[in-house]
Amino acid sequence: MILFALVIIVAVLLLVLGFEMFLVLGVPALMIKEFFYGNLPDPVVIQKVLGGINHTTLLAIPFFILAAELMGEGQIARRLTGLVKVLVGHLRGGMGYTTIGGSMAFGSVSGSAPATVAAMARMVYPEMRKAGFSDKFSLGLIVSSAETALLIPPSITFIIYGWMTGTSVAKLFVGGLAVGLVLGLAFAIMAALEARRSDVERGPRTSWRERVIAIRDAGWALGMPIIILGGIYSGYFTPTEAAAASVVYAIFVEGVIFRELTFRKLFAITERAAISTAIIFVLLAMGGLLSYFITLAQVPSAITAFLDAIHAGPIMFLLIVNISFLIAGMFIDPNSALLILVPPLYPVATALGIDPVHFGMIVTLNISIGMITPPFGLDIFVASSTLSKPVLTIISGLWPFIIANLIVLAIITYVPDISTFLPNLVFG
Numbered sequence: 001m002i003l004f005a006l007v008i009i010v011a012v013l014l015l016v017l018g019f020e021m022f023l024v025l026g027v028p029a030l031m032i033k034e035f036f037y038g039n040l041p042d043p044v045v046i047q048k049v050l051g052g053i054n055h056t057t058l059l060a061i062p063f064f065i066l067a068a069e070l071m072g073e074g075q076i077a078r079r080l081t082g083l084v085k086v087l088v089g090h091l092r093g094g095m096g097y098t099t100i101g102g103s104m105a106f107g108s109v110s111g112s113a114p115a116t117v118a119a120m121a122r123m124v125y126p127e128m129r130k131a132g133f134s135d136k137f138s139l140g141l142i143v144s145s146a147e148t149a150l151l152i153p154p155s156i157t158f159i160i161y162g163w164m165t166g167t168s169v170a171k172l173f174v175g176g177l178a179v180g181l182v183l184g185l186a187f188a189i190m191a192a193l194e195a196r197r198s199d200v201e202r203g204p205r206t207s208w209r210e211r212v213i214a215i216r217d218a219g220w221a222l223g224m225p226i227i228i229l230g231g232i233y234s235g236y237f238t239p240t241e242a243a244a245a246s247v248v249y250a251i252f253v254e255g256v257i258f259r260e261l262t263f264r265k266l267f268a269i270t271e272r273a274a275i276s277t278a279i280i281f282v283l284l285a286m287g288g289l290l291s292y293f294i295t296l297a298q299v300p301s302a303i304t305a306f307l308d309a310i311h312a313g314p315i316m317f318l319l320i321v322n323i324s325f326l327i328a329g330m331f332i333d334p335n336s337a338l339l340i341l342v343p344p345l346y347p348v349a350t351a352l353g354i355d356p357v358h359f360g361m362i363v364t365l366n367i368s369i370g371m372i373t374p375p376f377g378l379d380i381f382v383a384s385s386t387l388s389k390p391v392l393t394i395i396s397g398l399w400p401f402i403i404a405n406l407i408v409l410a411i412i413t414y415v416p417d418i419s420t421f422l423p424n425l426v427f428g
Helices: 002-016 021-036 042-051 056-073 076-088 094-110 113-131 135-150 156-165 169-197 208-217 219-233 239-257 263-296 299-309 314-331 334-351 356-370 378-387 391-414 417-427
Strands: none
Touching (some): 002 021, 021 263, 021 334, 056 076, 056 156, 076 219, 076 239, 094 113, 094 135, 094 219, 113 378, 135 169, 135 356, 156 169, 156 263, 156 334, 169 219, 169 239, 169 356, 169 417, 208 219, 219 239, 263 299, 263 334, 299 334, 314 334, 314 356, 334 356, 391 417
């Protein structure tokens, strides 16, 4: 435990001093090696760094990032959102439901919350304000709805968690579908209540003919989630193969069908995706090294012994997990929180009999909340940059949604069947 405390202290100090996250993860790991495991050969460190990213499961990440960039720049995201609007836009608060449904649709083919915020904000913010939603509520709903991208498969967070723990990514994807729908339902209830309170006007009712036309226009866009989710759930694709297929499909649809994608655009999009991928993989490499030393120091065993000493069962342990992730989410990016906290906590969870898929849902929902939690929630700054809105204005609109998130988190934490029912049904 002394070793783990030293890691935390050094990491916090580097974070406060403004060091890059890969150094916040890597420097404590190298300090542990030098001061506690000096006899360990240096090539072992290199092997662990490279081994941290040498896994076929992680190949899905760059493909899904590239697919998200292609959709955000092209017509796929717009047409999916347009279809949702045609179906529910005529209801009171319909633009709120459109925002939630559109974020889920975009998340179902991107797996990235920041990409969802950037794509959805430009499309739905003017429409929400026009419909009568307040500025704060509109901003809060847009930023919060993007969380569902981390829960509705395919999710990059699930891929990383699955790689770290050996949990089936396909099972995580199926479990995330249920949890994402629960979170989306909570936001829909908030949108309905706000629509009544603010007397938000109804949108024009669309005819069945107009709906059929909208479905036809969105046909190629609908092919993307069908290929990804249908391919994975049917067993035809692995998550990595589905990710690669999504990129090929997006390039074909945007370039050949919609004719929006030029070689110049493709080069720029690929460059952005490569930079995002490199950032994630550097963090994964450093996180793999830190995880190795945490395991070597038997930190999980020390945590288990401590919980036994204070007679803490699964209920208390999961409360500690939630508090730890919520605090971490306020200050560091989600991938870093995942890499720091999962290695010591996951073995304890399995020792207490907690289902790995259920624990993955709890971790990922905490990560999602961290994306919108002040002061350093990443999605807050993405929305601020996209819409040119002050950060404090966005934060002021987020508090009701943070409370709703915490309520959903409590339900997901202590009602494990929500997370495990569908995976057990699909995979037995």
